[in-house]
Amino acid sequence: MDIELICLLVMLAVFLLANLLLKLPVSVSMILGAIAGALTGGQGIPLRHMFEGTFTYLDTVLIISAAMLFMTVIQESGALEALNAAIVTRFYKVPALMLILLMLMIMFPGMITGSSTAAVLSAGALVAPVLMMIGIPKANTGAIVAMGAIMGMAAPPINIPALLIAGGVDMPYISFEGPLFFITIPCAIVAVLILGLKHCKNLDIEKLKGQLNLEIGKKYGFRLYLPILVLIVLLVVSKLVPSLPQLGTALIFLISSAVGLFTGKRFNVWQKALESMETTIPVLGKLMGVGMFIQVLTLVGARGWIVVSCLSLGTVMLYVFACTIMPGFGAISSYGAASVMGVPFLLVLLQTGGNNDIVLCCMLSFLCCLGDLMPPTALAGNYAAQIVGLKYSPVLKKCVIPFLICLIAGLVCMIFSGSLSFLTA
């Protein structure tokens, strides 16, 4: 048995043991797995590498923290409740259309930032209460938010896994919009209808009105929505008019949160900020643990070993692996999946002939994005569950069917990428 394989198995085993048997947090389990792997690989305890790995996602960590603060602010200021009331009273007559619109709303921040977490924490947090109010069960709501966030992450203009894969093979990130819209929009619509439609066919508006807080919107009026508006404007403007001075996503969230402190109900900012950070620290820890885990995986040569081994498969197995390993790798990190597995997969698939490189790249990135639903990190699922107030397993259970549909859709598009070339024209 190759030493790299032994390292990999040791790392996985220690991680799973620590997490499942010793009930240690995922982040700590990953650290233990990393240490075990480094020792097995003869690298001692490589402090420098472990330290460096945790800093990989520093920018993401900052964005998530800022987005969490924003979410807390709009919740506490009453903006959420008011928005829910407004949406439901306007669209309750056409539930299918309402669902699709809400889904697009969830997707939007993901499309702009390329991050499913940002989508869940901003638009997801706004939409989830509406969905629950119109009668969709908590778990289904969480699943809708998680699926929407992932579709948003995969949808153009910014799809980070696609950018990573394209960058890896020296392919310009051009003409990706067609195939990415082609796969994400239908999948998003199907997902939201499967998960939501049967629960909200016959809406009784009078009954709903009883549950809605119609007062708060009247009391504060339009200014209640200012933080959301500021967020959207700043995010969109920074993408549309890039020549303006750049604030960065984290600062945009912070500015919007600051605005929210003065536009609605007053609350104890310090206390609520602490609370929101407390809920988010486990996820930040996971990101840091993931970084350390992959760095050690690379250091001991296990990453190279995995890639070379997978690439030695036949075409059929390759497709099977693309559909399992790529999203499966998302359990560790979807960006990791794109950069570690995506590039070599694309190279090999291209060699089988008759394929369209851009379509293939898009579909592979789509499969990577689905990885954000994979436990134990399950970034999208995790936060979606937090928003609806559940543990993430019931939410993920509801995601299984739409997830499989997406997987199959992605696979079919990959196999017939040649015939989809028109999308890249």
Added chain:
Amino acid sequence: MKKFIVLFLAACMLLGLAACGRQESTSPTGQADPNAGTAAVDPSAPIEFDMQTSEEKHIVTIGTIDKSLFEGPILITSFGQSTDASTLDTALGRVSGVNYTYKAQAIADEMASYKTVIIAVGASTKGLGAAGIKDDEELARAQAIMAKLKETGATVICAHIGGQTRRGALSDKLADLVLPQAKLIILKEDANFDYKFTKYAEANNLPITLIFAAKDTVQVMNDIFGK
């Protein structure tokens, strides 16, 4: 549930790893067009065929070359703007006592001043891009030059020295323009995987010099133009 999914995932990975060990290797089949937009992969996995040149025998000439045909003034130009014309420039530059003009983008009107024209045939997307020339513009220039050369009766040498990677739709089109007027073909042999050039030479009783590597152009130029 969470435990179940984690275990399932781990099982998936282990299964995958186990499967890795016993798979046969794949061999790439599809032959990508070297002129296609983004060449992300090997555009030219070497194609096996019967070659007459080899590591031991770098230059093979089929037929007889009449050196008296190739009088000055001499022009080197490019059809397809690949780097091959500059290779010829360098190679001929190393033959002592030869005066020649090197102009990759020469135009038809200039042809009247030359008695021998060496045309480096082979399209390069990068080269055309660098020169800011579109495919059909290059094709039109080539057509005009060939028409003019028919009038002037200058001797044409068709040099295809870019090898297998230089073959492709546009390259072949350019070669087909030059071949009917050529008095000699110089070919880096790995480009002959479909025997296109040797077959043409045989059918038209044309001398052809096959070379194994680009550096052999120096020897070939010396043989033809050396005093």
Added chain:
Amino acid sequence: MKKYTYLWKNALILALALVFAIPASLDFLAMQKREPVAENGNLSEVRMLSEYCEGLKGTPADTEIYVFDSGVKGGTFLIFGGTHPNETAGMLAAVALVENMKPTAGRFFVIPWLNKSGFTHTSPLDGMQDFFDVKLDDGSVRTFRVGNRLTNPVHQWPDRTYYEGTSGRKLVGTETAEIRNVNRMYYGNEDGVLTEKVCWAIYQLILKENVNLTMDMHEGSPEFLYLDCVMVNEKADNPTAMSIAQGMSLDMEFDDLTMRAEFSGMKSYGLSHRSLGDNTQSMMTLMETYNPSMGPLHGKMTDALIIDGKEPNYAEAYQKGLNYFKVGEDGYPLINRVARHITCIWYLAQEYTVKHPDRAMAFEGLGSYYDMVEKGLGGLLKPVE
């Protein structure tokens, strides 16, 4: 009472974090120190890059320029390595030149650590070595750094979500980090970010010193298409630039070495060969060899991987047709890559001189490719105090 337990718990966690953080940070701090260079009697002077851009003075990005003037009138050749610090052969080839070269015509400017800030850190997730050791023939050991291809974020951060360089390259999406990549920000900006100042200084150096020929030494991971290859911007010196490069290519071929010459990509905005070639009088070239420690397929990271360049994963990948570039079982040792860089430079100078005898440039002191390979790194590099 409860409040105190809370405090103690937090203090304990912080203390624990420091126990790990302090030794790790010492590791990183060690990378801030530049490697010493052996003395060479032929060296005319050492300048700092900040002479060409005031804003670089006193920053961690200011770097040494080793000037060799033959005293014989001729052309000027600018050679730099370390544009991307993880591309070890370029830096080491420049060091070898500085320690061994004897110019016989024209002037040579050699910069071994172009992105000096990049040498002070490594890239997260890639598990790179920070240092590697070379054992010299006299038994002494010299240690060199492997850095990151980007400027250290400690010196330039945060990356803007959008940036347009002076060449018109738009940095968005995942390319935003490239604002710290010297080879994306040419021709630089005097008042721009730190990385751009480095670019600007090079741009000014080429203009002020009337540089005729420039070589930017790189390496790529074995998946890359353009390896053992020189990119040439044919704009300056048109139409002879490509002929000069092809002359070098033929010379190398006569030595049984491959070094293709390719046109510089028209859309390679911000890269040295494109932007500097378009905006200065210098003939611009950029060279790549492959470095197996850089690719995603690399195995266990050790000194040996960097020095012997032997990576069975890539050899296997090539055999299975996954790699464009031929990677053999024997690997591509660092000394061969360094020797190939230097040989290419030597032939470029020679071919440039053939085409432009009035701007002659030539040097000796390193021998042929095969001499250098036989000597090995241990013989090519000189002992330092």
